[in-house]
Amino acid sequence: MTSIATAMHSTETAAARRVLVVGAAGRFAGLVPQALRDKGVTVRGLVRDAERSARALANGVDEVAVADLRSPETLAAALDGVDGVFYIGPAFAPDESQLGVGMVAAARRAGVRRFVFSSVIQPTDVSLANHASKIPVEQALFDSGLQFTVLQPANFYQNLLGGWARVVAEGVFAEPYPVDVPVARVDYRDVAEVAAMALTSDRLAYGCFELTGEAGLTRKQIAAMMSDALGHTIVAGEIDFEQWAARLPLDYTAAQWELLRRIQEHYAAHGLRANPLVLQAILGRPPRSMQAFLRELAASTRAAA
Numbered sequence: 001m002t003s004i005a006t007a008m009h010s011t012e013t014a015a016a017r018r019v020l021v022v023g024a025a026g027r028f029a030g031l032v033p034q035a036l037r038d039k040g041v042t043v044r045g046l047v048r049d050a051e052r053s054a055r056a057l058a059n060g061v062d063e064v065a066v067a068d069l070r071s072p073e074t075l076a077a078a079l080d081g082v083d084g085v086f087y088i089g090p091a092f093a094p095d096e097s098q099l100g101v102g103m104v105a106a107a108r109r110a111g112v113r114r115f116v117f118s119s120v121i122q123p124t125d126v127s128l129a130n131h132a133s134k135i136p137v138e139q140a141l142f143d144s145g146l147q148f149t150v151l152q153p154a155n156f157y158q159n160l161l162g163g164w165a166r167v168v169a170e171g172v173f174a175e176p177y178p179v180d181v182p183v184a185r186v187d188y189r190d191v192a193e194v195a196a197m198a199l200t201s202d203r204l205a206y207g208c209f210e211l212t213g214e215a216g217l218t219r220k221q222i223a224a225m226m227s228d229a230l231g232h233t234i235v236a237g238e239i240d241f242e243q244w245a246a247r248l249p250l251d252y253t254a255a256q257w258e259l260l261r262r263i264q265e266h267y268a269a270h271g272l273r274a275n276p277l278v279l280q281a282i283l284g285r286p287p288r289s290m291q292a293f294l295r296e297l298a299a300s301t302r303a304a305a
Contacts, residue, residue, distance in 0.1 A: 016084025
C-alpha cells in the first residue's frame with residue numbers, strides 16, 4: 001500500500017531555479033527579483049523594450065529578455081530554460097485578460113513548472129472591470145496543469161509614492177473619495193516575499209490567497225501616521241478626480257483613466273475591507289504596517305534633503 005507521505009511526495013514540484021519575472025522594470029514586479037535572489041534563484045526579467053533593461057537590472061535581475069506580451073512568438077525565447085514565472089498584468093489594459101491567458105499558454109508550451117499570478121483582491125467583484133479581467137487568467141491557470149499560486153493583494157502602499165513629494169510640500173494627503181472611508185492596503189514587498197515562497201517551495205501550491213497588511217485605514221488615519229513620521233501636520237483632504245489624476249506620473253489612455261475613476265467611485269461608495277490573517281500566517285510574522293512604511297519613507301526624504 002502506498003503511504004500518504006509517499007503519495008504526497010510524488011506530487012511535489014521541484015523548486016524553480018530560474019524564474020522569469022514579467023514587468024521586472026516596473027514599480028511592483030520590480031520588487032520581486034530581490035525576494036527571489038534572497039532564495040538563491042536566478043532571475044530573468046522580461047521587459048517590453050530594451051530601453052527598460054537598465055531599470056530591470058537595477059531592480060536585481062540577473063539577465064534580461066525583451067519580449068512583447070501581445071506577440072506570443074516573442075515569448076518562447078524569454079521562457080527558454082525557465083522553470084518558474086511570476087506574472088502581473090499591465091494595469092487597466094483593455095486586453096488584460098487575453099494577455100494573461102496568453103502568458104499562461106506560453107508558459108505551458110515552454111514546459112514551465114511553477115506559475116505565480118499577482119491578481120487582485122476580490123476579483124469576483126465584477127462591478128470593477130480591472131477586477132473582473134483577472135478571472136479568465138485565474139481560470140486559465142486552474143486548467144493549465146501548471147503548479148499555480150494566485151496572489152490577490154489589496155491596494156499597494158507603494159501607490160502612495162507618486163504623490164509623496166506633494167504631500168510633504170503642501171501638508172495635505174488628498175484622494176478622490178471621502179476622508180473617512182476605510183481602504184485595505186498592503187506593502188508589495190510582502191507580496192513579493194510570498195511570491196518567492198511559492199516559486200521555491202510547495203507550501204503555497206494550488207492556493208489562492210487574499211493578501212493585505214491593513215484591514216482598512218481611512219485617509220484621516222493615514223494622514224495622522226504621516227504627521228507622526230514627518231514631524232509636522234499632514235491634513236487629510238478630498239480632491240476632484242481630474243485634479244488628482246493630473247498629479248499622477250501615469251501615461252494612461254482615456255479608457256485606462258476611466259477604469260481608475262470607477263475604482264475611486266467604488267471606494268467612495270463601499271470602501272475596501274480585507275483581513276490580514278492570511279498574509280500573517282504565510283509570512284510567519286506580522287505584515288509590514290502602513291506606519292512602518294511611512295516612517296521609512298519619511299527617513300528617506302530627510303536623508304535626501
